[in-house]
Amino acid sequence: xxxxxxxxxxxxxxxKVVALDDVSFSVGENKICGLLGRNGAGxxxxxxxxxxxxxxxxxxxxxxxxxxVETASVLxxxxxxxxxxxYPEDFSVKHVFTSAPWFFSGWDASFxxxxxxxxxxxxxxxxxxxxxxxxxxxxxxxxxxSRAPLTFFDEPYLGLDAVARQTFYDRLLEDYAKHPRTVILxxxxxxxxxxxxxxxxxxxxxxxIIDGAADDVRSSATTVVGPRGAVDAxxxxxxxxxxxxxGGLASVTIHAxxxxxxxxxxxxxxxxxxxxxxxxxxxxTNSSSREFEQSA
Amino acid sequence: MDxxxxxxxxxxxxxxxxxLSGALLEETQVPSTNEFAGFYRINxxxxxxxxxxxxxxxxLYKKRGIGMFVxxxxxxxxxxxxxxxxxxxxVRPLLAEAAGLGISRAQLADMILxxxxxxxxxx
Numbered sequence: 001x002x003x004x005x006x007x008x009x010x011x012x013x014x015x016k017v018v019a020l021d022d023v024s025f026s027v028g029e030n031k032i033c034g035l036l037g038r039n040g041a042g043x044x045x046x047x048x049x050x051x052x053x054x055x056x057x058x059x060x061x062x063x064x065x066x067x068x069v070e071t072a073s074v075l076x077x078x079x080x081x082x083x084x085x086x087y088p089e090d091f092s093v094k095h096v097f098t099s100a101p102w103f104f105s106g107w108d109a110s111f112x113x114x115x116x117x118x119x120x121x122x123x124x125x126x127x128x129x130x131x132x133x134x135x136x137x138x139x140x141x142x143x144x145x146s147r148a149p150l151t152f153f154d155e156p157y158l159g160l161d162a163v164a165r166q167t168f169y170d171r172l173l174e175d176y177a178k179h180p181r182t183v184i185l186x187x188x189x190x191x192x193x194x195x196x197x198x199x200x201x202x203x204x205x206x207x208x209i210i211d212g213a214a215d216d217v218r219s220s221a222t223t224v225v226g227p228r229g230a231v232d233a234x235x236x237x238x239x240x241x242x243x244x245x246x247g248g249l250a251s252v253t254i255h256a257x258x259x260x261x262x263x264x265x266x267x268x269x270x271x272x273x274x275x276x277x278x279x280x281x282x283x284x285t286n287s288s289s290r291e292f293e294q295s296a
Numbered sequence: 297m298d299x300x301x302x303x304x305x306x307x308x309x310x311x312x313x314x315x316l317s318g319a320l321l322e323e324t325q326v327p328s329t330n331e332f333a334g335f336y337r338i339n340x341x342x343x344x345x346x347x348x349x350x351x352x353x354x355x356l357y358k359k360r361g362i363g364m365f366v367x368x369x370x371x372x373x374x375x376x377x378x379x380x381x382x383x384x385x386x387v388r389p390l391l392a393e394a395a396g397l398g399i400s401r402a403q404l405a406d407m408i409l410x411x412x413x414x415x416x417x418x419x
Contacts, residue, residue: 031341032339173334173337173339173340176340177330177334177340178330195303195337195338195339196337196338196339197339198341214339215304215342215345218302218303219301219302263384263388266389266392267392269396
């Protein structure tokens with residue numbers, strides 16, 4: 001399997017602010033990869049670096065084997081849908097879809113038309129008169145219909161309603177199946193996209209804290225619930241990702257258990273529940289910030 | 297469906313369930329990986345892992361250039377596997393819950409028998 005993105009020791013500082021701190025990871029060809037993390041974690045900065053729109057302070061980036069900065073052969077294969085898209089002052093929606101094919105050789109006009117219909121985008125309206133959700137929909141259509149070999153979506157659906165988001169997921173999966181490509185999806189709606197992902201990268205305070213196959217990450221933790229004494233005895237000296245209690249009940253999230261361990265928990269009268277990707281990320285990004293405060 | 301399990305295993309189980317229920321017959325074609333992915337709204341690679349699990353278990357087989365088919369004898373194989381797991385997955389939790397509620401083994405046996413009689417009465 002070939003690698004589309006290869007990042008090594010990447011750091012980016014804005015003055016005293018460290019936006020990215022020694023980030024290394026790689027993304028394989030034709031994977032849908034989730035880039036997740038809290039506000040200010042460095043997701044957008046990372047995508048700007050990957051698309052050659054910012055200069056790295058240190059470290060290296062290879063996209064399709066080459067540095068993206070000023071490299072036309074790399075940039076023409078990238079589509080980057082930003083959270084806040086800006087278009088020329090007088091642009092109508094029609095102008096957007098007329099000009100998009102100039103930049104993307106894989107542009108599929110009939111697919112674009114179908115998507116415009118699906119999202120009910122008013123094509124004669126001026127872009128600046130669109131609602132927040134409609135503006136997001138324009139970006140989603142450009143991102144999907146461009147069929148760029150490497151597509152970035154940065155929070156693609158601000159203001160999109162639940163129906164439109166579902167349409168986005170469905171069209172993305174359908175079209176990805178027919179035209180495999182590498183998709184980097186950055187979002188806060190982790191539960192909604194969790195099952196669409198093959199690869200998950202989680203940033204926290206500029207560092208990579210999770211990088212792995214989505215299946216592995218999703219099953220990497222479990223929550224043990226039961227009477228406090230029994231839970232504590234079972235958890236023992238296992239590392240706890242989070243701990244909660246109410247009255248005599250305790251709920252502790254720990255790393256995944258083997259099937260023998262699950263039976264042992266059942267025999268001890270404990271309840272096991274799965275930890276969703278979203279919950280896992282909340283646990284992981286919360287605990288590291290606590291450690292940070294303690295050490296500071 | 298057991299949410300503790302990875303999604304690809306859940307997909308494999310759903311296909312098995314369809315074979316058990318007769319919705320998918322032996323020697324008939326099953327939907328493609330991409331169709332499963334679209335239907336369950338999951339990544340095609342995840343759906344593919346579930347399908348491959350069943351290929352490795354001899355439940356499905358690939359006809360080159362055509363697609364995936366339910367293997368001859370798949371139904372019997374799934375039944376045998378599920379029977380082996382029945383005690384762990386159903387009987388043990390049942391006994392644990394009954395013990396917690398103070399239901400004796402004799403009372404439990406009575407419940408099972410009376411329920412069986414009802415079902416047989418209907419049938």
